[in-house]
Amino acid sequence: MSDLSTRLDTPARIQVFKTYKLYVGGKFPRSESGRVYEVTDAKGQWLANAPLGTRKDTRDAVLAARAAVKGWSGTTAYNRGQVLYRVAEMLQGRREQFAAEVAAAEGLGGKKAGALVDQAIDRWVWYAGWTDKVAQIAGAANPVAGPFFNLSVPEPTGVVGIVAPQTGYGHSFLGLVSVLAPVIATGNTAVVAAAADAPLPALSLGEVLATSDVPGGVVNVISGRTADIAPTLASHQDVNALDLTGAIAADGPGTATALEELAADTLKRVLRPAVDPAAQDWTNAPGTDRLLSFLETKTVWHPMGQ
Amino acid sequence: MAKNKNAAEPVRKSGLFEYAPAPESPAAAGDIATSYGHFINGEFTDSSGSEALKTVNPATEQVLAEFAQGTDEDVDRAVKAARKAFADWSALPGSERAKYLFRIARIVQERSRELAVLESIDNGKPIKETRDFDLPMVAAHFFYYAGWADKLDFAGFGAAPKPLGVAGQVIPWNFPLMMLAWKIAPALATGNTVVLKPAETTPLTALRFAEICRQAGLPKGVVNIVTGDGRTGAALTAHPDVNKVAFTGSTPVGRAIAKQLAGTRKKLSLELGGKAANIVFDDAPIDQAVEGIVNGIFFNQGHVCCAGSRLLVQESIQDELLDALKRRMATLRVGDPLDKNTDIGAINSAAQLARITELTAHGEAEGAERWSPECELPSTGYWFRPTLFTGVSQAHRIAQEEVFGPVLSVLTFRTPAEALEKANNTPFGLSAGIWTEKGSRILWMADRLKAGVVWANTFNKFDPTSPFGGYKESGYGREGGRHGLEAYLDV
Numbered sequence: 001m002s003d004l005s006t007r008l009d010t011p012a013r014i015q016v017f018k019t020y021k022l023y024v025g026g027k028f029p030r031s032e033s034g035r036v037y038e039v040t041d042a043k044g045q046w047l048a049n050a051p052l053g054t055r056k057d058t059r060d061a062v063l064a065a066r067a068a069v070k071g072w073s074g075t076t077a078y079n080r081g082q083v084l085y086r087v088a089e090m091l092q093g094r095r096e097q098f099a100a101e102v103a104a105a106e107g108l109g110g111k112k113a114g115a116l117v118d119q120a121i122d123r124w125v126w127y128a129g130w131t132d133k134v135a136q137i138a139g140a141a142n143p144v145a146g147p148f149f150n151l152s153v154p155e156p157t158g159v160v161g162i163v164a165p166q167t168g169y170g171h172s173f174l175g176l177v178s179v180l181a182p183v184i185a186t187g188n189t190a191v192v193a194a195a196a197d198a199p200l201p202a203l204s205l206g207e208v209l210a211t212s213d214v215p216g217g218v219v220n221v222i223s224g225r226t227a228d229i230a231p232t233l234a235s236h237q238d239v240n241a242l243d244l245t246g247a248i249a250a251d252g253p254g255t256a257t258a259l260e261e262l263a264a265d266t267l268k269r270v271l272r273p274a275v276d277p278a279a280q281d282w283t284n285a286p287g288t289d290r291l292l293s294f295l296e297t298k299t300v301w302h303p304m305g306q
Numbered sequence: 307m308a309k310n311k312n313a314a315e316p317v318r319k320s321g322l323f324e325y326a327p328a329p330e331s332p333a334a335a336g337d338i339a340t341s342y343g344h345f346i347n348g349e350f351t352d353s354s355g356s357e358a359l360k361t362v363n364p365a366t367e368q369v370l371a372e373f374a375q376g377t378d379e380d381v382d383r384a385v386k387a388a389r390k391a392f393a394d395w396s397a398l399p400g401s402e403r404a405k406y407l408f409r410i411a412r413i414v415q416e417r418s419r420e421l422a423v424l425e426s427i428d429n430g431k432p433i434k435e436t437r438d439f440d441l442p443m444v445a446a447h448f449f450y451y452a453g454w455a456d457k458l459d460f461a462g463f464g465a466a467p468k469p470l471g472v473a474g475q476v477i478p479w480n481f482p483l484m485m486l487a488w489k490i491a492p493a494l495a496t497g498n499t500v501v502l503k504p505a506e507t508t509p510l511t512a513l514r515f516a517e518i519c520r521q522a523g524l525p526k527g528v529v530n531i532v533t534g535d536g537r538t539g540a541a542l543t544a545h546p547d548v549n550k551v552a553f554t555g556s557t558p559v560g561r562a563i564a565k566q567l568a569g570t571r572k573k574l575s576l577e578l579g580g581k582a583a584n585i586v587f588d589d590a591p592i593d594q595a596v597e598g599i600v601n602g603i604f605f606n607q608g609h610v611c612c613a614g615s616r617l618l619v620q621e622s623i624q625d626e627l628l629d630a631l632k633r634r635m636a637t638l639r640v641g642d643p644l645d646k647n648t649d650i651g652a653i654n655s656a657a658q659l660a661r662i663t664e665l666t667a668h669g670e671a672e673g674a675e676r677w678s679p680e681c682e683l684p685s686t687g688y689w690f691r692p693t694l695f696t697g698v699s700q701a702h703r704i705a706q707e708e709v710f711g712p713v714l715s716v717l718t719f720r721t722p723a724e725a726l727e728k729a730n731n732t733p734f735g736l737s738a739g740i741w742t743e744k745g746s747r748i749l750w751m752a753d754r755l756k757a758g759v760v761w762a763n764t765f766n767k768f769d770p771t772s773p774f775g776g777y778k779e780s781g782y783g784r785e786g787g788r789h790g791l792e793a794y795l796d797v
Contacts, residue, residue, distance in 0.1 A: 140787060142771040144767075257569025264568060265565075267557070267782065
């Protein structure tokens with residue numbers, strides 16, 4: 001019996017296992033391949049069978065993310081802030097479940113895992129507060145030398161492909177939230193390639209999002225081989241930006257270099273992985289850099305006169 | 307009313323716009339050497355190679371000067387000089403760096419007539435534009451970023467933001483000195499040192515700028531100029547000791563640079579092609595819109611990445627607008643760039659003329675209707691008449707590809723939603739124009755256009771304080787304003 005089920009079980013009854021599924025367009029499909037792969041805890045004990053998401057699953061997710069752009073980017077910043085806060089509320093109620101999943105995924109004790117989930121909840125709250133402030137720090141009224149009204153405003157880039165963190169302390173959930181929340185806070189939609197070895201917290205997050213007023217398609221989560229999912233995102237014509245935080249493969253099609261090369265074909269905005277991704281501590285307080293990474297500045301001119 | 311009455315008549319025949327020549331003196335450009343080397347570590351030096359390129363006056367086809375084709379070794383020498391200079395330059399208090407930039411701004415102002423004439427001769431653009439647009443903008447850009455050098459703590463990138471190191475900068479031929487200013491001013495203000503490669507058809511003002519750096523007493527190696535064609539540019543962007551690459555030019559080259567930099571830690575900003583829609587609604591002030599359309603596509607011979615090369619006109623006013631536009635186009639004076647009355651100068655190069663000629667031939671072959679006003683063109687030099695295509699569909703090459711010449715494609719629409727759909731139907735996203743008297747419609751359109759710069763009831767306006775740059779395949783990063791600092795800071 002796995003660590004995860006031990007924690008959640010009571011001796012008196014047989015526990016109901018959960019079938020982990022993808023999260024695409026607000027729904028929970030199995031992989032179109034019909035295939036799964038074994039997810040184990042840090043000690044190699046079986047935890048669950050996760051869907052082995054394919055290139056096709058990834059393309060479906062991009063379609064869903066694209067369809068959601070208009071609605072999500074068009075909501076008011078105030079409304080987006082409330083939706084993100086709602087995610088924190090929902091997560092709070094499922095703290096213990098996520099603590100167990102994080103403990104199993106990262107081989108941590110219950111106390112440490114619980115603290116990481118608490119921080120993840122707080123991070124949603126932090127980004128919820130940013131939605132209606134980011135335009136004021138990233139925008140500008142520009143004093144041009146002429147009789148013109150001139151205003152710069154930040155706008156979401158569009159669909160962002162995220163290779164979720166696969167290393168660093170707290171990567172499996174706090175790391176995921178730390179890269180995902182800023183992307184959607186600013187009105188982008190996302191397709192997340194979940195950490196291949198630790199996808200369960202990401203897949204469970206889909207269940208939280210689905211009950212948090214986040215419109216379907218705004219966040220899509222695909223589990224499976226990073227080498228399948230990430231290159232599909234990097235080469236997709238309808239993905240506007242790429243967060244390569246978790247692109248840590250040493251060789252093959254999933255390396256950060258290979259993905260950045262693919263992204264260059266459509267001039268995607270690329271956020272590169274850290275110099276040493278394994279040394280990242282996701283408990284560190286975030287700055288505004290991720291929030292500002294997936295924004296476009298639009299400058300509007302109009303003459304002034306009578 | 308009187309204005310409308312005039313506009314209704316064939317003014318050209320009245321002789322109202324007959325002008326005597328008003329030539330600027332080519333001698334005002336100062337001495338042009340017969341051959342130039344690179345400017346490295348504060349000195350003009352010969353190339354390690356023997357290959358030389360020639361820059362010609364596109365209005366006369368006469369060779370102005372020879373200049374060096376930069377080799378890998380030349381680039382390496384320049385990067386080494388910039389690296390060596392970086393330690394002291396970045397350690398200099400911002401207030402001191404600022405004073406160097408203020409000096410440069412002032413010297414540019416002092417020498418602006420000389421630089422304007424030199425730019426016109428080397429590039430082919432009208433003296434009216436170099437004098438009244440390019441040069442004032444160059445000085446203003448240095449002046450603006452000079453002021454930032456000691457205020458970076460307050461720019462919103464955290465306390466004491468750090469420069470990146472050596473910036474490799476590759477610029478195009480359409481606004482040679484202005485593009486240099488857009489690249490060098492923010493790089494120096496933030497404490498970086500630079501190696502800049504001007505375009506191979508317009509190296510002269512960059513080389514003259516090297517003299518200005520010397521007059522300003524700029525420390526050696528802070529600014530290095532290496533000339534040459536795309537091979538030199540590729541050597542510069544590939545150099546392992548360059549920390550930052552800034553490129554303005556075509557989307558295919560931008561794509562290649564992005565690919566080249568994949569897997570490195572070099573920071574990249576790209577300002578690439580465009581196919582801007584200039585959208586005219588039925589309630590627009592027609593005379594102003596016509597001026598805006600003309601400025602949008604014929605400014606600088608249409609060699610403008612943000613040119614309004616697609617005119618989207620509401621169907622109900624198509625005839626009225628096109629009649630007015632044709633009347634206005636008939637008054638454009640094409641010819642000697644040094645004549646102060648010239649509106650449209652020479653096409654920058656034979657290669658660019660060939661590209662414009664090829665794409666416009668496609669336009670006709672694909673069924674669009676071509677129109678140009680009658681005008682005499684000089685017998686030597688590279689020239690192209692201001693050209694209008696009507697009956698253009700969205701699939702036509704002249705509606706999709708950047709022509710980079712004085713060629714306007716006209717499409718029509720019925721509703722704002724259709725205008726928006728057509729305007730955004732391009733992989734580019736650099737700029738757009740909106741002409742309407744209805745404020746809410748301007749804001750509705752501006753909100754939905756996928757473009758980095760939106761001009762409403764105006765077009766082709768620029769300012770050092772105003773961020774410029776594109777969405778989608780028009781590149782990333784911004785130049786100008788507070789936003790322009792980010793491209794040169796480690797944030």
